[in-house]
Amino acid sequence: MKLDLILRAAEILTMVRARPTVRAVGVIGGRIVGFDDEIAGLAAERTLDFGNACVTPGLIDAHCHTAWWGLGLTALDLSRASGLEELYAMVKAEVERLADDPGAWVHGTGFNPASHGGNFPDITRLDELTGDRPLCLRHTSGHATITNTATLRQVGVLEPGFASPEGGIVVRDGEGRPTGLIEEAAQGLVQALLVPYSTDRLVDALEKATTRYAAQGITSFSEAGVGGGWIGHSNIEVTAYQTAASRGRLHARAQLMPAIDALRPLRAHVRDFLGEGAGMGLDLGVGYGFGDDNVRFGHVKVFLDGSLLGATAAVTESFCGHDHNTGYLLDEPEAYRERALAAYRAGWPLALHAIGDAAIDLALDLIEEAYKRYGCGDVPCRIEHFGIARPDQVERAGRLGIAVAPQAGFIGPLGEQMAERVGAERESWLYRGRSVVDAGILLAGSSDLPVADNNLRRGMQSAVDRRTDAGSALAPAEAILPEEALRTHTEWAARATGQIRDKGTLERGKLADFTVFSGSPLTAESIAELDIMATVLGGKLSYDARAGVDPAGASQES
Incomplete structure (x- = not known):
């Protein structure tokens, strides 16, 4: 037997506890077929030897906005204005x-x-x-x-x-x-003047964005809202992802979360949709998980409240400096209940955007009712951001066995502002880590690009040291270990997105997606200071810093 690829490095972290490190991986047809002694003596079409570098499973960004960011690469960068x-x-x-x-x-x-x-x-x-x-x-x-x-x-x-x-x-x-x-x-109102963007323009945006993802070591991402609402860019937005993939212009695997506004009432046989015969979904009954290894549907995205920085997140106590401002929910709780439960019983796991603790209360209520009425699915429901989470909410989320996707990458550039918004009494509730892990909640790593950048190394280091750019510590008791930080963007992100069978760890049969670091994220003095040496997608280089030019022939700018 001849392999397509043998990848070697001084340290390859599998994230599998039974066999945590190997030195060689064999690949056939874009998937892993064996390690070390299992492939000893076999020839391969290609060999990639990264010497003293450290290889990990391909990094996963569990919540980002790829089309939005790609379209914005040609806009004025207002972050540079002071x-x-x-x-x-x-x-x-x-x-x-x-x-x-x-x-x-x-x-x-x-x-x-x-x-x-x-x-x-x-x-x-x-x-x-x-x-x-x-x-x-x-x-x-x-x-x-x-x-x-x-x-x-x-x-x-x-x-x-x-x-x-x-x-x-x-x-x-x-x-x-x-x-x-x-x-x-x-x-x-404004978005309606701009959409729909053409498929060709969206394909260009996706190529520009995912070329930069590859340079950050990202092999998979979850696009947090497509096809509807103010977050969507076209009613046929999924076509752009399929087109980009078929033309070789998508340089990371996309999991797409349909915005709940893109779903419509569906009626089927009385035995369908968990025995109720009615639900909310996409036409023809297309549902969660539909697609292929490059483009696949994920959770349905539901916005419950606004933002912390904009003081529109729904909280139970006023924001500091904003008397009587507790933000707001974006719709009535009963309207959310009706639509979210209809989507869930039609097979869509829920990803509920909830930043403020009042919105988190509603998110937990919706998930708990969905589980009690229709049972727990194979894929956990999620709370996106989980930004201002009370201790009782952490405990409740743990009991429910859900996943959360906070953004450790916010801590550096935005931590001081977030702390000012909530005040000293609530600062320890912000974008938690340690308490989430200890409660048994799946902690999925995400950037929320373009709200913060998608340098996931910086985000992982922030999860470990909780340092703001001004040098202060934000909720330091929520710090997690380097290995846990890496798992948030590998194993735990794969579990939270329902893709652990194919990615998140390096095991036989899984996709041959790898990120090559200049050193080990587990032992480096600073994960943020490590370089991305290469990114491998399905056994093929999507980025190679050693050559100075990525394989797609595009800029390596991040």
């Missing part, structure tokens, strides 16, 4: 660049009020700079958009009797005039 005058200068320069295209939008992403003394752009200044040109500046959280009067006029905000849509707010000043800030589901 002070509103710099932001205005960037907008002015972009307007001048677009002078020959009067209908073109000014797009920006990554706006963070903390870089501007807590202030937002003045709509009057934006109007002076943009005139009748449409404008869309995204808050770094993704849960708010800043725009101008011309755009507000297009979406009808200035019409008599206009009311903000359910689950969102068009913010107004004390005299009732729009400020240009649009929160949560109200962003759909």
Whole structure:
């Protein structure tokens, strides 16, 4: 027998406790067939020898926004502006660049009020700079958009009797005039002017994004919301992923979470849908897990509340500095109950976006009712973010056996702001790690790109040391061990996404997806300081730093 590939390294971490390390892996047909002595004496078409490097299972980002980030790579990077005058200068320069295209939008992403003394752009200044040109500046959280009067006029905000849509707010000043800030589901008003993006444009965005994923050692990701709501980019968004994969332009495996807005009522035989004959899903009964190794459906994504930075997350006690502001749920609890349970009984495990503790209460209620009425499925329901979690909620989540996907990568760049929002009494509840693991909850590692970057090494180190960029410790008792941090992006992420049969550990029969580090994440002084030497997807290099150019011929910029 001749193998397709033998991969060698001084240390290969399998994440399997019975055989934690090996030095050689054999691959046939994109899957692992054996290790060390099992492949001794066999020839191979190719050999990849990474010398003293450390190889791990391919890294998994369990919650990110790939299309959104890919589309935003050509937008103004507002995170580079310090002070509103710099932001205005960037907008002015972009307007001048677009002078020959009067209908073109000014797009920006990554706006963070903390870089501007807590202030937002003045709509009057934006109007002076943009005139009748449409404008869309995204808050770094993704849960708010800043725009101008011309755009507000297009979406009808200035019409008599206009009311903000359910689950969102068009913010107004004390005299009732729009400020240009649009929160949560109200962003759909602006999004409706932009979507649907063409499949070709989305394919380009996915290629740009996943080329950069490969450079970060990422082999799989879960796209947290496609096909509907203000998070979707096209009603046929899945086509873009399939097209990108078929054309060799998707450089990481995609698991797609349909937004619950993309689901519709389905009626089937009375014995279907757990004996109720009615549920919510996609046409033809396509459900969770449908697809192939490159593009597959995952959990259904449900937004329950907003963001911590934007103070729109639903909390039980007011945000610090925001008297009587406890955020808000994006719909009525009964409406969530009806739709979420209908999706669950149709076979969709739930991924419930819940940052504030009030939203987490609702998420736990929904999951517990789903489990009691219809049973626990093979794939755990999830709570996305689990951002401000009380001790009793951690204990309850453990009893339910769910998964959570907080973002340790937020701790560095956003930790100080998050701590200020909740105050000292609630700081220990933020984006937990240790208590989650100890409660028996699956802790899935995720970046939430583009809210924070997808340098997962930095995120893993943050999970270990809990240090903000300012040098303070955020809830240090929630620190986890380096091995646990690596498992959040390998084994535990695979279990939380329902893909442990194919990925997450290195075992015979699993996909030959590997990440090659310059040193061991288990023993390095800082995981963040390690380099990604190469990324292997299905036994083929998707990134190789040793050659200086990745195999796709694209930039290695991250």
